Amino acid sequence: MKHLLILSLVVALTACSSLGNRSSQSEAQRAAQEAAAQEAARQEAVRQEAARQEARRQEAARLEEARKQEEARIAEEQRQEAERIAEEERIAEEERRIEEEARLEEERIQAEARRQEELRQIEELRRQRMEDDDDTSLVGMVTEEQLRKANPLLLEQSIYFDFDRYQIKADYAQVIAAHARFLITHPTVKIFVEGNCDDRGSPEYNIALGQRRSDAVQRALLALGVPKRQIEAVSYGAERPLAYGANEQSWARNRRADIAYPMFKE
Amino acid sequence: MTRDIRNLFALCALVFASLPGIANGQVSVEVVGGEGSRIPIAVLSFHGDEQEAEEHRIGQIVAADLMRSSALRVVEASGLGAGINDQVDYDYFASTGTDMVVIGKVSRIGREFVARYALVDVARKERIIEETLSEPESTVRFLAHRIADKVHDRLTGYPGAYATRICYVAREGHKSEILIADADGYNRQVLYKTDSPIMSPQWSPDGTRLAYVSFERQRPRIYVHDITKGTRKVVSKFRGTNSAPAWSPDGKQLAVTLSKDGGSQIYVIGADGGNPKRLSDSRSRDTEPNFSPDGRHILFTSDRGGSPQIYRLSINGSARPERLTFDGRYNTSPKYAADGEWFAYVRMEDGRFSIAAQSLGDGEVRYLTSGQDDRSPAFSPNGKAILYATEVKGRGALGAISIDGTTRWGIATYAHDIRGVAWGPYDSYRVEVAK
Numbered sequence: 001m002k003h004l005l006i007l008s009l010v011v012a013l014t015a016c017s018s019l020g021n022r023s024s025q026s027e028a029q030r031a032a033q034e035a036a037a038q039e040a041a042r043q044e045a046v047r048q049e050a051a052r053q054e055a056r057r058q059e060a061a062r063l064e065e066a067r068k069q070e071e072a073r074i075a076e077e078q079r080q081e082a083e084r085i086a087e088e089e090r091i092a093e094e095e096r097r098i099e100e101e102a103r104l105e106e107e108r109i110q111a112e113a114r115r116q117e118e119l120r121q122i123e124e125l126r127r128q129r130m131e132d133d134d135d136t137s138l139v140g141m142v143t144e145e146q147l148r149k150a151n152p153l154l155l156e157q158s159i160y161f162d163f164d165r166y167q168i169k170a171d172y173a174q175v176i177a178a179h180a181r182f183l184i185t186h187p188t189v190k191i192f193v194e195g196n197c198d199d200r201g202s203p204e205y206n207i208a209l210g211q212r213r214s215d216a217v218q219r220a221l222l223a224l225g226v227p228k229r230q231i232e233a234v235s236y237g238a239e240r241p242l243a244y245g246a247n248e249q250s251w252a253r254n255r256r257a258d259i260a261y262p263m264f265k266e
Numbered sequence: 267m268t269r270d271i272r273n274l275f276a277l278c279a280l281v282f283a284s285l286p287g288i289a290n291g292q293v294s295v296e297v298v299g300g301e302g303s304r305i306p307i308a309v310l311s312f313h314g315d316e317q318e319a320e321e322h323r324i325g326q327i328v329a330a331d332l333m334r335s336s337a338l339r340v341v342e343a344s345g346l347g348a349g350i351n352d353q354v355d356y357d358y359f360a361s362t363g364t365d366m367v368v369i370g371k372v373s374r375i376g377r378e379f380v381a382r383y384a385l386v387d388v389a390r391k392e393r394i395i396e397e398t399l400s401e402p403e404s405t406v407r408f409l410a411h412r413i414a415d416k417v418h419d420r421l422t423g424y425p426g427a428y429a430t431r432i433c434y435v436a437r438e439g440h441k442s443e444i445l446i447a448d449a450d451g452y453n454r455q456v457l458y459k460t461d462s463p464i465m466s467p468q469w470s471p472d473g474t475r476l477a478y479v480s481f482e483r484q485r486p487r488i489y490v491h492d493i494t495k496g497t498r499k500v501v502s503k504f505r506g507t508n509s510a511p512a513w514s515p516d517g518k519q520l521a522v523t524l525s526k527d528g529g530s531q532i533y534v535i536g537a538d539g540g541n542p543k544r545l546s547d548s549r550s551r552d553t554e555p556n557f558s559p560d561g562r563h564i565l566f567t568s569d570r571g572g573s574p575q576i577y578r579l580s581i582n583g584s585a586r587p588e589r590l591t592f593d594g595r596y597n598t599s600p601k602y603a604a605d606g607e608w609f610a611y612v613r614m615e616d617g618r619f620s621i622a623a624q625s626l627g628d629g630e631v632r633y634l635t636s637g638q639d640d641r642s643p644a645f646s647p648n649g650k651a652i653l654y655a656t657e658v659k660g661r662g663a664l665g666a667i668s669i670d671g672t673t674r675w676g677i678a679t680y681a682h683d684i685r686g687v688a689w690g691p692y693d694s695y696r697v698e699v700a701k
Contacts, residue, residue: 131503132483132505133503134505192484194484200617201612201614202554202574202599202641202642203641203685204465204466204509205551205567205599207509207530208509208530209551211506211507211551212529212530215525232484232505233506233525234486234525236486237465239685
């Protein structure tokens with residue numbers, strides 16, 4: 001609009017001067033013409049200045065626009081990146097969930113298999129009890145962990161004896177008591193007390209010797225109130241040695257009675 | 267009264283020292299006394315032997331068998347041979363102090379080995395046996411063992427128990443093998459193999475079954491194993507320990523040691539199982555029952571006197587058990603001889619376990635072996651020799667000694683440890699071991 005005004009003024013002035021020229025070529029007219037020319041030049045300068053300013057303004061606007069666009073592009077990229085990350089996380093989360101589900105399923109299957117295996121072992125024990133004309137209600141089985149939790153002393157299952165002796169040494173009182181308590185509180189568990197001896201002399205007589213040792217442990221447990229049906233004293237004589245050396249150290253390891261729980265096998 | 271034969275132990279050590287170098291199952295014999303009363307006998311090579319493999323040469327096998335007799339002295343006759351129809355050189359044998367000569371001839375007829383042999387009395391210049399025997403190719407060694415038995419029987423009044431079988435349990439760790447072999451250790455066969463300990467094998471009187479204790483379950487149980495069928499049956503599985511089976515002479519019952527009523531006591535059960543009848547009733551350890559040949563008595567080990575000693579009870583329970591051994595603080599594992607007049611047992615002295623024998627008549631005691639750890643004595647069916655488990659250089663071996671202590675031999679087994687020994691009855695060689 002400004003431009004138009006200036007332009008029309010210039011046109012008007014030019015028209016006036018030509019009118020003046022045509023009517024009279026006076027000094028005043030020339031002065032007026034010069035003034036007008038100066039005015040036109042000035043106005044031209046102003047116009048040019050305005051145009052330059054306009055150009056600068058436009059350039060600034062363009063730059064501003066470009067900056068804005070760049071910012072928008074970056075923002076878009078960032079948004080997309082964030083979206084991608086979010087998607088990845090979502091997928092990872094999903095995968096984790098599936099894995100966890102699979103793990104739980106696997107655990108469930110394993111637990112089921114374990115349970116089945118335990119049932120099978122209990123059934124096997126029941127079958128043996130039946131075959132041996134034993135009480136088939138005595139099919140309680142234990143794990144080492146269960147014994148440890150109940151009382152760590154229960155993991156001490158060997159009672160050692162002196163040569164040709166079957167008296168239980170006083171040191172074993174607590175161990176025997178721990179086993180007695182466990183048996184009383186677990187009335188379906190039946191243990192074997194297995195007597196052993198060193199390998200010197202008659203194998204058959206050694207069976208009788210080992211029997212004395214297992215009988216002694218059995219008597220100690222009975223005295224503490226364990227029902228007889230839960231204990232069976234047997235002898236392996238010298239047939240299942242722990243140590244094979246022909247020396248006192250090996251013999252001492254073999255002069256023992258073992259308390260054997262029905263253990264779940266892995 | 268006690269006759270100590272242990273100074274002859276050094277000779278025995280020599281016998282065993284040579285064992286590892288000889289082929290599996292072979293026997294090495296050492297004569298350690300009784301020369302004066304032995305009948306000198308020569309066994310010549312059988313005609314036809316030279317065509318057979320070393321271990322099938324009848325003459326050699328007969329000679330090796332007779333060397334284990336305490337009644338004979340086998341005269342060196344290698345290189346000498348005679349045809350079955352030839353007359354032996356009486357003057358030559360008389361001049362070498364040989365009273366008896368065995369000659370023979372062997373031939374193959376199809377798959378059979380047929381031997382014709384004669385036992386010649388040098389002084390009387392006559393054949394006191396002359397006959398023909400045969401065996402299939404697979405049991406050719408028994409052909410020789412049967413000849414040796416007949417010769418022995420003719421000269422001494424009883425067979426040498428050469429055509430018999432022995433049984434022993436070889437153990438390594440908990441793994442056990444029940445092995446059956448000829449009496450001289452040849453033709454070893456595995457009857458049964460298991461990852462559990464097995465002990466106390468006992469041969470039934472008819473030779474077809476073995477009773478033994480197996481630890482395949484937590485509770486030790488007694489099995490009867492049919493050798494020919496290869497089947498096995500649990501006959502005693504009472505609560506507690508079932509151990510130390512012993513056959514009655516008629517093969518219908520087993521004396522066993524049970525702990526079902528507390529302690530270790532002796533019972534009798536049927537050979538197929540059944541209700542046990544209690545025989546011993548003590549607060550002591552009673553075990554290792556062994557029937558007398560007439561079935562009326564049982565020898566057993568008991569510590570009722572404070573230390574293990576051997577006692578005798580009568581089956582009808584008429585009298586209190588009678589203590590038989592008084593010498594030393596450890597006498598176990600009694601076994602009746604076939605005539606019922608002697609029993610063999612294990613005695614301990616200075617921590618060493620050895621085999622001894624005692625007369626049930628006058629109580630004479632013979633210390634027979636002098637090993638570190640001799641045990642599980644088992645009589646030959648003729649009652650003249652005792653087979654036992656021993657140790658040579660830390661490994662299990664079989665030893666044998668005549669009841670008079672004058673002849674001993676060893677059988678290589680290559681077992682890590684031997685847990686129980688049995689000697690089959692006469693004719694046990696006829697029992698085929700199930701594959």
